[in-house]
Every structure is written in C-alpha cells, then in structure tokens.
Amino acid sequence: MEERELVSHVLQIVDETAYRMAARRILGVHLAVGGCRAFDFDILHRVFSDAVRGTVAEGAQLFVKVLPVPHHCQNCGDNFEATKSDCSCPQCNHLHTEIVGGEELRVLSLEIEETAA
Numbered sequence: 001m002e003e004r005e006l007v008s009h010v011l012q013i014v015d016e017t018a019y020r021m022a023a024r025r026i027l028g029v030h031l032a033v034g035g036c037r038a039f040d041f042d043i044l045h046r047v048f049s050d051a052v053r054g055t056v057a058e059g060a061q062l063f064v065k066v067l068p069v070p071h072h073c074q075n076c077g078d079n080f081e082a083t084k085s086d087c088s089c090p091q092c093n094h095l096h097t098e099i100v101g102g103e104e105l106r107v108l109s110l111e112i113e114e115t116a117a
C-alpha cells in the first residue's frame with residue numbers, strides 16, 4: 001500500500017531530524033508530494049496517526065501539499081504543469097503529453113518543540 005510506504009519513509013526523515021535537533025516532540029510535519037502519487041488522504045492521515053503512536057511525533061499534525069505534475073508535449077515541445085497525470089497540451093491540444101516528474105516526496109519542514117536547555 002502506497003500510503004504505508006510513504007508514511008514509513010516520512011517517519012524515517014522525521015526520526016533522523018528529531019534526533020539531530022534534539023527535539024522533544026514533533027508537533028507538525030509538512031510534506032510535498034508529486035501530483036502523480038495517487039493516494040487517499042484519509043488513509044494517509046489514518047496511517048500516519050497510527051504509525052506515530054509512541055514516537056516523538058505522536059499526535060503531530062500532517063500537512064500535505066500536492067505539487068503540480070510537469071508535462072512535456074511531444075508534438076510542440078511545450079513544457080507545462082497540470083494538476084493531474086492525464087491531460088492535453090494547452091498550446092496545441094495534443095493529447096499525448098509526457099509526464100516528466102510528479103513522483104516527488106519531500107518533507108518541507110517540521111514543527112518542533114525543542115528540548116528546554
């Protein structure tokens with residue numbers, strides 16, 4: 001299941017960051033994902049809140065930003081961004097455009113409660 005893979009990948013980054021920054025708690029996780037990664041947001045949130053139980057990120061909020069999908073038109077050579085993987089070229093209406101990304105997964109930032117020094 002894609003949601004579980006995504007969450008475990010994210011938690012790995014969260015763990016490392018929390019350790020490096022001596023964070024006591026992670027309050028929020030901001031993610032950016034490519035628009036080609038089709039997953040169910042409800043499931044994602046549920047998997048996330050399950051997975052963080054007992055970790056520094058327990059109870060953390062998950063914020064997901066979906067990135068536009070970059071396309072390349074094979075007919076006129078135009079590059080453009082779309083919100084979905086399947087669309088025609090805005091310049092020439094050519095139906096067969098190539099997806100040149102959209103699989104990104106980035107942790108943009110973490111909201112951290114730092115250890116009181």
Ligand SMILES: [Zn+2]
Pocket residue numbers: 073074075076077078089090091092093094
């Ligand atoms: Zn085109």
